[in-house]
Amino acid sequence: MPRPLYKLTAVAVKNAPPGKYSDGGGLWLHKREDGGAQWILRVNVHGRRREMGLGSVSEVSLKEAREAAERWRSLVRGGLDPIKERQRQRREAARNLHCLDDIARDAFESRKAELKGDGVAGRWFSPLEIHVLPRLGKVPVVDIDQTDIRDVLAPIWHSKAETARKALNRLAICLKHAAALGLSVDLQATDKARALLGKQRHKPENIPAMPWRDVPIFYASLSDGTVTHLALRLLILTGVRSAPLRFLREEQINGDVWTIPGEAMKGRRGATADFRVPLSDAALEVIEQARRHAREGFLFPSVKKGVISDATMSRLMERAGMAARPHGFRSSLRDWIAEVTEASHDVAETTLGHIIGGAVERAYRRTDFLEQRRALMVRWARHVTGQRGQVIALGKRSRNDA
Structure with missing residues (x-):
């Protein structure tokens, strides 16, 4: 009952x-x-x-x-x-209840090993941190849909096209990460948002570069021996990208050769081949001065922790009223090589660390043109430091043998 x-x-x-x-x-x-x-x-x-x-x-x-x-x-x-x-x-x-902020930071942590310098520079996370998380960070990730993503990226979709594209790609990674954690998210939300946002009108612009003839005057102004001034001087003298330079460690220098680990070179992810940079006397002198600032093995440390940022060098040039930016010195060097020397295309491109030719061609060509690049960088250093830059021929007889 x-x-x-x-x-x-x-x-x-x-x-x-x-x-x-x-x-x-x-x-x-x-x-x-x-x-x-x-x-x-x-x-x-x-x-x-x-x-x-x-x-x-x-x-x-x-x-x-x-x-x-x-x-x-x-x-x-x-x-x-x-x-x-x-x-x-x-x-x-x-x-x-996992919000996007938690998922994004967890996704970043799980991918640090794949990023240059373990993501210390923050470039992977910054598109999310600056443009997405302020508005969507506290939203449960399972509630985020294409309209949320469209609304947050629409203001920069055309004006900051590359940043918006990166933010959208990072969001897709975060959603996949959330799905791997067992959360019921819409993995197509970013693709749907892309369709809603439409085709980007923005055309990428080249980073402003300083004419090579003006570089000696700017180089001479970098004279106070600070970390930022020394970093810019070495950036100019070597023609490398900002990241390898900012993360330069003492053990990477062997005599007059700086060896950059392959994984630290842009476009060489997963590569095992390192990249050798010949160092002129002027570059070695800058490195010697930088050693007194070294901390935890880094020659260009920041004031608080880690290494200086690319923005630190950019701001110095911006405050001086210049349109040019640090990365533009690679273009300055490339233009100088084209206009003042007779260096071959392969030597010129290798100087900038560019990958040349297809996989088969690279498999048969084992040289990195180190000695030819060394002569080229010596002449570049003479120009940069205010000495006369002579016309030279690499791989053939020089017009003006020094």
Whole structure:
């Protein structure tokens, strides 16, 4: 015979002395000596008695307790353990509460090993941190859809096209990361957002470069021996990209050759071949001066921690009223090579660390033109430091043999 339900009344619940009182159907009121009271549901699951708390009487009314008891009893009738089911629901809810900020930072941490310098420079994360997370960071990642992404990227989709593209790609990675964690996200949200945003009108512009004839004057102004001045001087003298220079370590220098690890070279991800940079006397002198600033093995440390940023060097040129930027000195060097020397295309491109030819051609060509590049960089250093830059021929007789 079924047990009668609804034995208690709201008044009885309020005035009952300490003890245990049945409302029927396994729902019990437990009043303690200390004045507290709670609801308990007793059920039998697979022949085992289970007790689960339904909350404090001060927070859960008699009506709410009866409704909750019925929900859990219905699960029992379906053969489920209500306690385990509640635990599962809580775990699911906790997973679904992961906000985009948490997912993005976790995704970044898991990919640091793939990034240059373990992502210390922040370039992988900055498109998200600057343009996405301020608006979507606190949103549960499972709730993010294509319209959210479109709305947050629309303001920069055309004006900062490359940054917007990177932010969209990083978001796609974050969504995949969330899916790998077991979250129910829309993996097509970024593709849908791209369709909503439309084709970008922005055309990439080349980084402003200083004419090679003006470089000696600027080089001479970098004379105070600070980390930033020395870094810019070595950047100019070697023609390397900013990242390898900023992360230059003492052990990478061997005599008059600087060996940059292959994985630190742009466009050589996964490569095992290192890149050798011949160092002129002027470059070696800059390195010697930089050694007094070295910290934790880095020759160009920042004031607080890590190494100086690319922005540090850019700001120096910006404050001086220049349109040119540090990366542009590679163009200055390339133009000088083309206009002043007769260096071959392969030597000129190798000087800038560019990959030349197809895979088959590279497999047969084993030289990195180190000695020819050394002569070229000596002449570049003479020009940069204010000495006369002579026309030279590399691989053939010079017009003006020095």
